[in-house]
Amino acid sequence: MNQKNRLSVRKLVEFVLKKGSIDERYTGSAHTAIEGTKIHQKIQKEAGDNYQKEVFLKKELLINKRDYSIEGRADGVVEEKTGEYWIDEIKTSEIAFDLIPDNTLDLFWGQLMCYGYLLAVEKELTEIELQLTYYETLEEKITRSRKKVTFTELASFFNHLIEQYEKWVIFNDNWRILRNQSIKQLPFPYGDYRSGQRELAVAVYKTIVTEQNLYCEAPTGIGKTMSTLFPAVKSIGEEKAEKLFYLTAKTITRQVAEDAVEQMERNGAKLKSVTLTAKDKICFLDERKCDPEHCIFARGYYDRLNEALFELLQQENHFTRDIVENYARKYTLCPFELSLDISLWCDIIICDYNYLFDPIVYLKRFFNEEKNDYVFLIDEVHNLVNRSREMFSASLSEQKIALVYKELLKEDQKQRRVMNRLIKDFKSFRTNCGERDFMTQSEPADLFLKHVTKFTEGTKEWLLANQQSSSHSKMVELYFEALTYLKISELYDERYVTYVHLVGEDVLIKQFCLNPSFLINQTLKRGKASVLFSATLSPINYFAQLLGGEEKPLMYQLPSPFKQEHQFLAIANYIDTRYQVRQDSYQPIASALNIMVSQKKGNYLFFFPSYHYLEAVYQVFIENNPTIETVVQERVMDEGQRESFLKKFKNAPESSLAGFCVLGGIFSEGIDLKGERLIGVAIVGVGLAQLNVEADLVRKHYQLENQKGYQFAYQIPGMNKVLQAAGRVIRSEMDRGVVLLLDQRFNAKRYRELFPEHWQRMEISRNESQLKQQVGAFWEQK
Structure with a gap:
């Protein structure tokens, strides 16, 4: 039996029978999953010796000429001495039994009816007794409800469910055939591969086929989004994968993934994709209240869902935020829940890390059961170390x-x-x-x-x-x-x-x-294969270790596809930014920045370790350069303000523009300013986080574990921020630009060891006059 054709009783019942409203007032429980399991086990143990626990039941049948296995696990089955059977389903909740909504009770009994049918078929029974055991956790009270049903009633109920579900099976089968045929004929969307692109695509495909996890550094310019998506889509077409989850840390990267999917469709692929937007962002209400009394989009949601879902799946293939919102308004449905229900029928799900990793908000509809044939493509994965610490804390x-x-x-x-x-x-x-x-x-x-x-x-x-x-x-x-x-x-x-x-x-x-690696590793086991990639994943051993890599992780580093001579890279070895002498650095830094902008008219970004440092140098800079246009990153900026900031960086500028930003902030990664929109970046300091409680706890943990506490907690995370900021300059094969590292510590061996391969052409500037000569000479080259 093909695993893809298995269908759980619970999913079947919920899909066909779920009615009523979204109501978060009745969700959430103070009792942990472990406690819930203990309650189940206690009830089962007290039921007696003839009470069979966790009985696996299934029935194989044809739906649309395809083999399906309808499966479930009954909490308890009892065979009486008379030869009669009864079947038990245990439910636990903090809500009193008499307060349970009727539509929820219908689902409980629906599961029981299905289990009863599966058991009756297996044992050739003419009737069976069903028992619902409800444990109210707050009062520690058990309510039991029983009814006897005939095989005819069970068969009629079960067949009705299958009949209701059959049109969805037919739709999905027809789509799968169309999709697979189109993917088989799909060429690489951009014609020729860029340097390193084919190698990355092959590595991703092999990773999926061999069901492994790959840690990959793919520098800017390789086209990592398409290089990972294309082979993963090919694996779907060959039915080596069921779904792709493209996971990112930022909205802008999700847009890049959407563009790549649409590009494949323009080249002939038939794919269904959805982009998940955070509940608070996509909610139509000013204040989110997910219950039928306050929200018309929650009221009667499940009564309208299936009819609307069937219609929109036939009309659309790509469900971006705008499209989801349009259909949600049309059918008066919660846009967030609608996007989740759409995702069940999609080939590609584009979403934030938390929908896989966060133990609170992960997608239970996909990841609550055993491992599936899912592929996880995890972009910007250098962000996952800190994000996972947050999610697991x-x-x-x-x-x-x-x-x-x-x-x-x-x-x-x-x-x-x-x-x-x-x-x-x-x-x-x-x-x-x-x-x-x-x-x-x-x-x-x-x-x-x-x-x-x-x-x-x-x-x-x-x-x-x-x-x-x-x-x-x-x-x-x-x-x-x-x-x-x-x-x-x-x-x-x-x-x-x-x-x-x-x-x-x-x-x-x-x-x-302190150390999220084990939990990340366990989470990745929810799928068959994962590709964890970033433009900056150096040193790769460090990231593989922290991101769930086991003893011998699969790692792959690609060289930069760009010519090294297109970038001038220098360390200002005469500038000291250490905290104890920081005030003495304001003037030398401002002078170095002035040298940068004076050697060639253009757009520049300057990154500082803190707002205080930024503001201090900014004042010196504008006093020395009153005619140069400047723009400063604010401490808090909404999306509109961010867009306005970036729009100032134009191609073919008439005068120079200097942008002052914070290292590790919103403008130091994830922005794409090609050509003359950005020709230079200066980075002040080595990116070390200020001493803080959590970083120091991490340092102590790794010092005990591997004697690399300072490196793991401060140095490497800081250097990654530097690499990300430097990567804003050269974005295409035609780009040329300057990167200045304004801190003498960059010249120390412990930092040089962290430089990527394409940073080997590093110049050393020992004073202002040498820096001016070096930058000028670079721009004079043709």
Whole structure:
């Protein structure tokens, strides 16, 4: 039986029978998955010796002339001495049984009816008894409901589900045939391969076929988006992969992936793709409230979904944000949920990292079951180290809890008690810190976790009973932060630390993931193959180790396709930017920047390690160069302001433009200023993060693990920011430009060892006059 033709009972029932509204008021649980499993096991154990647990059931049948296996696992099956059977389905929730919406109960019974049918077919039964066992976690109360059904009733119900699902199978089969035929004939979209492009495409294809993980550095100019997507699409056409997930850290990169998919379609490929946009960004409401009382797009969502979905899948192939929003308005459907439901029928899903890696928001509809034939293409993967630490960590704030506590009415005594217990915990944390503002422990704060669990249990009840309260939205936010804290506690092991930090008047407690490599590795196992790639993945051993690479990871580094002589690269060896002498560097840096812009009219970007440093040098620069146009990155910029900033960098400028930016910020990676839109970059400092609590915890962890604490926590992450900023200059084969590294530390062996291969033509500038001569000579070359 082909694995692609397996269909779970739960998915079948939910797809056909799910009705009603989206209602997040009834979602989220204080009880962890581990606790849920324990409850199931306890109920099963108490059921008696003749209670068979986790019974696998299946039926093979033809749908549209294709073999399908309908499968499920019943929580319990009992054969009585009389030869009669009954089947049990266990459900757990914090909601009281009499408050469960009818449409949810219909799904519970729908699963039971299917399990009953599968068992009746297997055992040749004429009737069977079905039992729904419902465990209410807050009250620790069990409600059981039973009914006896005949085989005729079971068969009628099951066949109705299959009949309803059949048109979707036919649609999907027809699409698959059309897609595969088109992909088979698909040429490489750009005709000739660029230098290194074919090699990368071959490496990606082999990685997919052999079901491995590849760590790849593909410098700017190779065309890494198409070089990874094209072979992955070919693997879909050969049915070596079921779906592609193209994962990125930034919106602008998702646009590049969309463009690549559309380019393949222009060359004849038939592909369905969807781009997922964050729920808060795509929501049509000013304040997101996902329940039928506040949102017309949530109200009756599932009643309208399947009819709308079937129509739009036949009309469109590429579901960008705009297209999703248009259809969502047309059919009055939540745009976020619609994009997720569309994704089930797509070949390519373009989305942020968190939809795979985040333990809270990952796509459960794809990744909650066993491994599937999914391929993960993970772009800009140098960002995943810090992003994964964030996703696998969680914190709670005393101030936030105290603020909501103060707003509660005096009659909310039960809720005030559970919150007061947390506030007392935070006071103990403050006391334990003593004269320090910081303390750590390797073990989780178990007593605090128990109190957080009690808080979430009580809060769910309070939220349902106080929907009109002025504190409701703040309590919802706090509730989900607490749930996240509990979820992260399930992942806690020796790669974690719990720390308490006194920040002003606030007390923060955080479960901090020091080393995300194991969790990344486990997440990648949700698919058959992964390609983790970036233009800057040096040193590649470091990134492979931190990004889930096992003992002998598959690594591949491509050379830059551009001529090294097109870029002048120099270290200003006379400039010292270390913190203790930083003030003395303002004038030399401003002079070096002036040399840069004075040697050739054009557009330049200057990157600084902090806003304070930027502002100090900026003042000196404009005093020395009052006629040069400048633009400065603001501390906070919306998308419109970012676009306005970049629009100033024009081809064939009439005068020079100097942009002052922060290293590691929004303009130091992910922007594409080809040709004369940018001809020079200067980078001040070696990119070291300021000493901070978390970076130092990471340093200590890796110092114990491999004696490379400083490198792993500070030096290599800083150098990666430098490489990203420098990569803004040469974006095409025709580009020429200058990169100045304004810090003598770049000339030290420990930094030179981190330089990529295409940085070997490095000049050393020992003073201003030599720098001026070197830059001038570069621009005089033809």
